[in-house]
Amino acid sequence: MHPSSGDRKMEQLKGRIIYKGKAKADALVTTMPISFYGGVDPNTGVVIEKDHELNGISIKDKVLVFPQGKGSTVGSYTLYRLKKNNAAPAAMINKETETIVAVGAIISEIPFVDKIDISRIKTGDKITIENDSVAIP
Amino acid sequence: MELTKQEQAMLNGAEGYAVRKSMEILVALGEIFGAKNLIDVGSVQVAGVSYHNLGDAGLDFLDSLAKDGRVKVLTTLNPAGMDMENWQQLGISPEFAEKQKLVIDAFTRMGILISCTCTPYLIGNLPLYGEHIAWSESSAVTFANSVLGARTNREGGPSALAAAFVGKTPCYGLHLNENRIPDIHIQVNTELSKLSDWGALGYAIGKKAENKIPYITGIKKADLDALKSLSASLVTYGAKPLFYMKGITPGAETQTQPKETVTIEASDIQNAYDNINDQGNEIDFVCVGCPHCSIKEIQEIADLIKDKKIADTTELWVATSRTAKQLADKRGYTAIIEAAGGKFACDTCMAVAPLKGRFKALATTSAKGCFYSRQNLMKTKMGSMKECIQAAVTGKWNN
Numbered sequence: 001m002h003p004s005s006g007d008r009k010m011e012q013l014k015g016r017i018i019y020k021g022k023a024k025a026d027a028l029v030t031t032m033p034i035s036f037y038g039g040v041d042p043n044t045g046v047v048i049e050k051d052h053e054l055n056g057i058s059i060k061d062k063v064l065v066f067p068q069g070k071g072s073t074v075g076s077y078t079l080y081r082l083k084k085n086n087a088a089p090a091a092m093i094n095k096e097t098e099t100i101v102a103v104g105a106i107i108s109e110i111p112f113v114d115k116i117d118i119s120r121i122k123t124g125d126k127i128t129i130e131n132d133s134v135a136i137p
Numbered sequence: 138m139e140l141t142k143q144e145q146a147m148l149n150g151a152e153g154y155a156v157r158k159s160m161e162i163l164v165a166l167g168e169i170f171g172a173k174n175l176i177d178v179g180s181v182q183v184a185g186v187s188y189h190n191l192g193d194a195g196l197d198f199l200d201s202l203a204k205d206g207r208v209k210v211l212t213t214l215n216p217a218g219m220d221m222e223n224w225q226q227l228g229i230s231p232e233f234a235e236k237q238k239l240v241i242d243a244f245t246r247m248g249i250l251i252s253c254t255c256t257p258y259l260i261g262n263l264p265l266y267g268e269h270i271a272w273s274e275s276s277a278v279t280f281a282n283s284v285l286g287a288r289t290n291r292e293g294g295p296s297a298l299a300a301a302f303v304g305k306t307p308c309y310g311l312h313l314n315e316n317r318i319p320d321i322h323i324q325v326n327t328e329l330s331k332l333s334d335w336g337a338l339g340y341a342i343g344k345k346a347e348n349k350i351p352y353i354t355g356i357k358k359a360d361l362d363a364l365k366s367l368s369a370s371l372v373t374y375g376a377k378p379l380f381y382m383k384g385i386t387p388g389a390e391t392q393t394q395p396k397e398t399v400t401i402e403a404s405d406i407q408n409a410y411d412n413i414n415d416q417g418n419e420i421d422f423v424c425v426g427c428p429h430c431s432i433k434e435i436q437e438i439a440d441l442i443k444d445k446k447i448a449d450t451t452e453l454w455v456a457t458s459r460t461a462k463q464l465a466d467k468r469g470y471t472a473i474i475e476a477a478g479g480k481f482a483c484d485t486c487m488a489v490a491p492l493k494g495r496f497k498a499l500a501t502t503s504a505k506g507c508f509y510s511r512q513n514l515m516k517t518k519m520g521s522m523k524e525c526i527q528a529a530v531t532g533k534w535n536n
Contacts, residue, residue, distance in 0.1 A: 018165050042194060073273075073293030074190045081194025102169060103295045106161045107198055114169075 021111030035071030045087035079104030155206025159299035167307030185294025187218035209304035253484035271300030276369035336504030339370025426456030427506035448532035
């Protein structure tokens with residue numbers, strides 16, 4: 001038996017790959033859906049939607065964890081713009097995704113997994129994503 | 138999802154970047170929505186054309202696809218953010234025009250017909266009953282599913298483009314019989330007397346049949362413009378992009394009338410007007426053609442406005458396809474409307490042009506047009522073509 005397997009308690013969650021890839025970064029978690037078009041500043045990655053619990057916080061280089069997208073289908077292009085401006089999340093995790101964010105992740109090549117129990121993840125957790133696997137401390 | 142050898146090769150990049158990206162999008166959507174396979178599509182309608190909505194990011198993405206992406210099926214285009222020829226007269230800035238032209242250049246390189254209309258079914262992209270298609274533009278999707286009996290989900294811009302480059306779409310949702318069964322019976326107990334009443338009906342049904350497929354009874358007569366207007370407003374205000382109308386649309390006779398019944402009375406139509414119409418009666422913008430005016434509607438405008446003059450304080454836009462305008466040119470309708478001071482807005486419309494802050498109060502025949510114009514910070518009034526033209530002439534809403 002590996003000596004550290006008892007106390008390290010690294011938890012492995014398995015989801016569904018929407019866009020494959022690897023990333024390691026701090027989690028930023030919200031229980032609220034995100035509208036990328038109009039809700040996130042495409043130049044900085046700061047959430048600008050009024051009344052959103054992430055308002056004023058940047059999603060840049062985070063593992064962004066949220067239930068699913070909402071709003072205009074143009075939001076797919078906002079993700080692409082974030083990527084071009086180096087302001088995109090390092091990876092994304094959804095509870096159950098929909099078309100806007102799925103298409104956005106694919107065209108922007110952002111690693112993206114869904115069908116994950118996002119209540120297991122807390123803001124600040126060091127998350128490692130590799131294809132369909134999500135490792136949380 | 139099961140892929141053929143050829144589809145797998147496309148996913149692996151055998152046909153280049155645009156096809157690979159497209160396959161990634163189609164396969165991901167197929168997996169998300171439980172499709173078993175891809176199916177051939179007869180045509181595609183691509184939305185996401187206005188630079189106002191795309192921004193530089195969208196333009197970049199379209200440019201990257203245009204390098205090696207060529208459409209495999211008949212593909213038409215939604216309205217742009219401006220009239221591609223007459224943009225200066227509509228007050229569009231040269232900076233915007235330059236970017237909008239780059240967007241159109243990218244679509245041109247892809248082999249798309251630069252139709253720039255939300256009524257592709259009026260200009261040569263007319264799907265047949267039962268034909269699978271991949272369309273974006275919610276009003277056209279609803280018209281195709283309901284009035285024509287074709288089959289499409291409500292695609293976004295990128296997923297429609299992906300279908301065009303591959304010639305296929307994942308088979309789920311409204312492509313399947315089991316998802317096209319009506320959920321709710323809407324019994325209409327009132328007469329609809331003018332075009333805007335159909336928009337009001339769409340509003341009333343949309344609110345009562347949120348995310349459902351309505352089976353509408355009680356309507357004795359409907360024409361193209363009525364069903365075009367209903368298609369736009371029904372889906373804007375909440376229903377699924379498919380309806381049946383007993384005795385009028387194809388397929389209604391093969392479906393069973395749902396047990397759950399909701400009635401639409403005259404008071405529901407009035408309630409729709411009350412919700413759509415804001416206070417005040419000063420009008421500085423009259424825009425008709427959401428969805429784009431048919432040639433019959435242009436004729437009606439010409440008849441109403443002949444020998445009149447539009448108020449100095451008001452602009453009148455007739456939003457339509459360039460194809461319809463060319464017919465109007467030959468018949469003399471264009472000359473009549475322009476002599477009165479009206480402007481044609483081809484290739485564009487009030488929902489996608491950069492109009493925020495330009496006008497204070499809109500008059501239109503369209504319930505959908507009111508919805509989008511409120512986002513552009515206008516007050517809105519909806520009424521008949523006659524009421525709209527009168528508002529253009531007097532600068533006032535007469536109610």
